[in-house]
Amino acid sequence: MSSPRKLKLMVTSTVYHFEDQLKQICAVLAGFGYEVWNSHIGTIPVHPGRSNLKNCIAAAHDCDLFLGIIRPVYGSGKVGKRSITHEEVREAVRRKKPRWFLVHRDVMCARQLLKPYAFKSDGTRTKFKLKKNPVLDDLRVLELYHDAIQNNISPSRRKGHWAQEYSDLPEALRYLDSQLKDARRIRRICQEMKKP
């Protein structure tokens, strides 16, 4: 009996000063038996007739499962209002992909600290502007996090909004090990979530 095709796992993250860790994460997931799609390691299927943004969104659309890593760096590939990473996360949520999120501790801490200043009670932004600092480079990181956890809908109606806090790579890897090591379990989840 031939082995089933590998599940296509898209890993999205900003890259700046995270290059080595991203390679380590992708290698771990490849070792777990996934076909890993990631722009930094050059494994996103590219259509030459499309823009980078369109190719990345298409990958988020076509993958079997999705891993979003939310770091305190927003990303340089900004197109229009949002970064490519941000758009990929929104696409995965929109398509109801089986998804997992890792959120850096600094993002969580900055959110707690800045929420009263940067966000209105309905979740929209105030006019608060963030000055240059070494912890969080853009308030849109918090919007990205809000999109990942579906902050705009009531907690009781949210699904797939688990976001695991991590402070360093060993912690992130431990989460991935516990969640994604068993590719057979993940395949069942993917099949289950495909059903209407």
Add this chain to the structure above:
Amino acid sequence: MKLEDFQEVIAKGESKNVEFKTGGVPPEVIAKSVCAFLNSGGGRILIGVGDKGQVVGVKDAGVTTRRLQQRLPHLISPRALWTVEHMQVDKRDIVIVEVPEGMDKPYVAGGAIYLRSGKDAVPASRDKISALIQKGTGTSQRWERQMAIGADRVDLDEKLIRETVRMAVKSKRWQGSSNNTDAFLHGLGLIANGGVTNAALILFGKRPSQLLPQARIRLLVMPKGKTGNRYALDKSFDSCLLRVADEISATLSLHAGGVESRFSAEHWQRDDRQIYPMTALREGVMNALVHRDYSSSGSITISILPDSLQISNPGGLPEGLKPADLKRDHPSVPRNPDIAHVCFLRGFIEKVGRGTQRIVEDCREARLHDPKWQSSSLETILTFFTPASGFAQTLVEDLNDRQQKILAAIQEHKPLSANDVAKLLGGEVTDRTVRNDLQTLVNGQWLVRRGRGRSTLYVRPKKELK
């Protein structure tokens, strides 16, 4: 690696820690082996050696060495410390890649994680990867990677960082822009999450001891020994590691035992030399700075005593390493790999795991007794001895003909008494001459006395003739 160590390694064959490669193997293949060693306890790759240990050599060893030095950092993630050297064996060139165990596993080459399986590098299975992750997360973050509380980037000496990056780029040990100090610090894990690590502060801090008192180094000159009632000098060094190494060297060259003068019957000209070889002292200080346990609040102390010089540092030797191992070929187990890596990039470390052997070689060359390492779980002490300490060791060629004859006889036969020696020398020498010759050999550690009075015998200690 010394020739005798190389021959011993070859004789033992390939193993979990040793891999042979013939020449012409692309860096991508070597990278997989390096990756496997980093993930599996360290080891070494001997390029130019066949599977069965036959020395076939490498063409253009210099080119191969440079190519590996330049390519391997691009092929393996995250960055780690390893060294590439080449040596000649039977007029054939061999390239050796020395890889200490990595501290930031899993290491990746070509998109995959490799491990050692017997004598091969193999892609890690799902369960092995999981085990690697669980093992890594079971330990707390090492001290050098923790954020330095209260320190910012402005507390680092930018000029020193720039100088270090420039030197690393120039020596081709670092591939990147000379001007991009941020990428350098990030790439080595010295800054993260908007802060600086303890390692960054130790290496580049403007005044590291203000935040980390254990970074201070104390140098004591005690002319009457440890029981004396005064210090001739009690000096503290507060600079960062990359500056303090030079400052200590300069002070040691002024205070470490001065100069010894010798005359000999053959050479009437006075032979002046520094008692302690400065290269060995510097290496000893660097070892203490790089390998000490910084999580301990104790400081490194250098004590200059009448008959010895001691360098003591907090922290014992790494698990599995004994003081005696330091004199021979031994695996490198850096306690602070980030600090060691920057010292390597700066040129303070040439080859991993060779520093202690070089210390011994330098002392022997300076005709000093071998230095001594003592280690407990709390501290490691390295002691250098002066010739006046009673440990003076003459070279065999400095012994007279009678003394060499005695040595040869005792080496070949059973232990000899003074009477046996007198007979050996043919009865033309006085008892006093025999006693003097034997005393010289005992002082020089060529012989050991056993027994007392008339039953005294002279035997060879367990060491080789030089």
